[in-house]
Amino acid sequence: xxxxxxxxxxxxxxxxxxxxxxxxxxxxxxxxxxxxxxxxxxxxxxxxxxxxxxxxxxxxxxxxxxxxxxxxxxxxxxxxxxxxxxxxxxxxxxxxxxxxxxxxxxxxxxxxxxxxxxxx
Numbered sequence: 571x572x573x574x575x576x577x578x579x580x581x582x583x584x585x586x587x588x589x590x591x592x593x594x595x596x597x598x599x600x601x602x603x604x605x606x607x608x609x610x611x612x613x614x615x616x617x618x619x620x621x622x623x624x625x626x627x628x629x630x631x632x633x634x635x636x637x638x639x640x641x642x643x644x645x646x647x648x649x650x651x652x653x654x655x656x657x658x659x660x661x662x663x664x665x666x667x668x669x670x671x672x673x674x675x676x677x678x679x680x681x682x683x684x685x686x687x688x689x690x
Contacts (some may be wrong), residue, residue, distance in 0.1 A: 589660050590688035593650040597667075597678065600644060609641030611671040615648050617663035617683045627658050628665070628683070646678075660687035 587593040599606040615637060617628040630636035630650055638647045646669075665683040669676045 586684040586686050587650070587655055587658075588686050588688065589658065590652055590656040592652050593648070593655055595648045597646045597648070598644050599646070599669075599678070605642070605644030607642050608639055608644055608646070608669065608671060611639060611641070611669050613637045613639065613646055613667075613669045613678075615665065615667045617658075617665040619661070619663060621664065627663050627685075628654070655685065656688065658685050660685050 599608060613632060615628070615630040616626045618626050628650065630648055632638065636648065636650050636654070638649070639645065640647070661684075663683045663685065664680070666680045667678040669678055
């Protein structure tokens with residue numbers, strides 16, 4: 571079962587995404603406190619306004635450079651550049667953080683991602 575984390579201001583200490591600023595998170599996958607080797611995995615971090623949307627407000631993948639892996643260390647790096655967060659309208663989005671490894675798909679986490687409006 572996937573963990574549910576909400577990326578909302580001041581919730582769970584995870585913070586939110588700020589419009590016009592880089593969104594950077596590092597996730598380490600472990601089992602029994604030992605890093606899971608995710609070499610060869612395909613990872614996505616996607617967000618959309620509601621369940622029925624067919625397009626994503628955010629579609630972070632390895633292919634577009636917003637996701638990178640440190641395979642044997644079990645680390646996933648999410649780096650969404652400021653230009654991308656600026657282009658996403660402020661508001662709350664449903665996100666899904668998924669990984670395909672050795673022919674199996676795993677939901678790492680899902681929840682709400684809040685994109686806070688920029689001040690400037």
